[in-house]
Amino acid sequence: MNPFSYTRARDVAHAAREGAAGDVKFIAGGTNLLDLMKENVERPQRLIDINGLPLHHIEDTAEGGLRIGALVRNADLAADARVRERYPLLSSALLAGASPQLRNMATTGGNLMQRTRCYYFYDVATPCNKRQPGSGCSAIGGVTRIHAILGANERCIATHPSDMCVAMAALEAKVNVVGPDGARSVAFADFHRLPGETPNLDNNLAHGELITSVELPPEGFSQHYSYLKIRDRLAYAFALVSVAAALRIEDGRITAARVALGGVAHKPWRRPDAEQSLIGAQANAKTFTDFANSLLNEAKGQGDNNFKIALAQRSIVRALVQAADGTPQSQTDKRIV
Structure with a gap:
């Protein structure tokens, strides 16, 4: 070190x-x-060390949402009664992540700041554009089982590791930050980056900016939601594919829809344009299959991870069926039914 x-x-x-x-x-x-x-x-x-800052609280906002301090621990956020009742998708995603010991330490702000995951990024003996821009991407042509199928390019095919962030993307949270030039808010969709020409940058924070809180809007999709995480083992493993599905259903038809994917891209993956195809449609497997095919129409494997495309398609349909039926995936009994 x-x-x-x-x-x-x-x-x-x-x-x-x-x-x-x-x-x-x-x-x-x-x-x-x-x-x-x-x-x-x-x-x-x-x-x-920012642990002494007054950023440990969860507060109601004037608009009817929640403001989550950047230092709120993942375990405390998942267990908070307001989160469990009003934003159960977020609580479920948090409980799907890491281990109890890590959730007791990890913070809301730190979860947002996780570096993307890749074997080669962690191996300093190999070239990596994330560590040293312009040096090349060792993952391309290498072992790619965990790597991206969406939003990647020739510079980087790493994936974002967070479960919490996938749920927050679906809930359309916003991130409050403060820096040398003052305070500002960033829409969650604009916080993380795709690799583009600068894969070394995982987010759009300016140098020196500090996350102070994350705000959730009033709409929590507490009736029709599911967080489904597919991984190699049922505990303490990153997602191969995860799906945060949130629906509003009236008289059997969908009136609002949010779907975010984890484990498939450099950031939580969401396409509001594709979600529009669900509005007004019946909440059934055919509707969800058509949507999954649309959402994944640009997916591309790297060989070892080709299976992720079919896995993602099935996972999207399963999560949406669970959400529509009001039977969200359990994070205690992780069997998929």
Whole structure:
């Protein structure tokens, strides 16, 4: 691990000032950052500990939503009565992620900041455009079983690892940040990036900006939802494919629909244009199959991960059927029914 200095932030303004000064990383739970530092993938000169900042609360907003402080632990967020009642999709996604020990440490803001997952990104002996732009992508032509089928390019085919973020994408949350130039809000769809020409950048935060909270809108889709995660083992594993499905149904027809995918792209994958095809349609398997085919019409495998396309298609249909029937996937009994 590279030598670094350590500072505790006194307040949010102090954190923002210090965060803009050089090669600096904010640390809270550290469940991803410390792993990256141990592997010499991340080598910050300074760490700024933000655990003492007043960002640990979950509050109702004037609009009827919820404001979640950046330091709220994943376990506390999943267990919060308001989240379980009004945003059960988010609670379910959180419980599908990591392990109880990690959920006790990991924070809301840190979850958003996870680096995309790739064997070669973590192996500093191999070229990787995420670690060293312009060096090449070792994953292409390599072992690609976990890699992207959507939104990738010749520079990077890594996938985003978060479960929480897939649910927040479907719920259309927004991220509040503060930096040297003041405070601003970012729509969740605009927070994470596809690789484009800069695969080394996972999000659209400016240098020194600190996440202070995430806001959920009033609509929580608490009646018709499901979070379905398909993985190699039933605990402590990243998704091969995950689906956050949220529907509003009136008289047997869909009046609102949100579907976000995890494990398939550099960011949580959602296409509001495709979702429009569900509006007014009957909530049945044929409708959902047609939608899944549309959502995946640009999917492309890399060989080892070709199976993900068919797996994603079946997972989308299954999650939407679960949501429509009001029988969401259990995160306790993980058998898919």
